[in-house]
Amino acid sequence: MKMFNLSEKKSLQLLALSTIMLLSYQNCGPGVLNSANQASEGQTFTVNGTGTGVTDLNEVVDAKAVGISYSENTFTSMLNQTGVAAPSAATRTAVTTQFSKLSETGKADSVTAPMWISITTVAGELCNDLVNQERALAAASRRFYTGIDFAVGPASISAAAKDDVIRRLARSFWGRNETAQEKTLILSSFNGTFTSATAADTQSGAMFLCTAMLSSLDAHKY
Numbered sequence: 606m607k608m609f610n611l612s613e614k615k616s617l618q619l620l621a622l623s624t625i626m627l628l629s630y631q632n633c634g635p636g637v638l639n640s641a642n643q644a645s646e647g648q649t650f651t652v653n654g655t656g657t658g659v660t661d662l663n664e665v666v667d668a669k670a671v672g673i674s675y676s677e678n679t680f681t682s683m684l685n686q687t688g689v690a691a692p693s694a695a696t697r698t699a700v701t702t703q704f705s706k707l708s709e710t711g712k713a714d715s716v717t718a719p720m721w722i723s724i725t726t727v728a729g730e731l732c733n734d735l736v737n738q739e740r741a742l743a744a745a746s747r748r749f750y751t752g753i754d755f756a757v758g759p760a761s762i763s764a765a766a767k768d769d770v771i772r773r774l775a776r777s778f779w780g781r782n783e784t785a786q787e788k789t790l791i792l793s794s795f796n797g798t799f800t801s802a803t804a805a806d807t808q809s810g811a812m813f814l815c816t817a818m819l820s821s822l823d824a825h826k827y
Contacts, residue, residue: 688777692730703727736812759801779818
């Protein structure tokens with residue numbers, strides 16, 4: 606089972622962080638979220654606190670103050686989003702060392718760059734756990750990487766398989782489908798970096814997709 610070394614993790618986390626900043630910048634203004642999001646199939650959303658919900662792929666338009674998950678519940682939320690059953694020692698160490706840098710209140714004005722680097726660090730470790738967990742399963746039993754053949758390099762992964770992974774991660778991490786612009790940004794980073802025929806790079810690419818999306822603002826705001 607592939608275990609990423611410290612240098613590999615840092616490189617992937619830096620790449621993911623650059624993608625996260627692009628995704629976060631396009632999704633929020635100074636303290637206010639204005640969005641027109643597509644709801645995931647079978648999910649219901651509350652609009653502006655009115656209790657009005659939509660299901661399937663209808664549009665949800667909202668305008669509300671941005672808050673983020675705070676330090677007490679961030680890791681629990683990430684575990685639920687990924688479905689990682691047994692976080693590794695490296696992940697738990699990252700939580701311990703990075704926990705103090707996370708927001709204690711969840712207020713929009715408590716967000717800092719060091720805090721987001723900490724979230725990315727924890728997400729990177731947890732996504733490493735997720736990739737290892739899913740690689741050990743038959744493709745049909747996986748939650749996210751059902752179309753990925755970890756025995757081949759990323760150059761052999763079809764566009765449809767990558768689209769499917771992004772859709773599954775978006776629905777679990779963001780509670781909605783990804784937008785066309787978000788998918789373009791993510792795929793641009795992935796396709797420009799993971800181009801080899803080496804199977805190990807497929808694992809790295811899978812970890813990158815997870816880290817970028819799990820560390821983005823939409824995975825933590827409410």
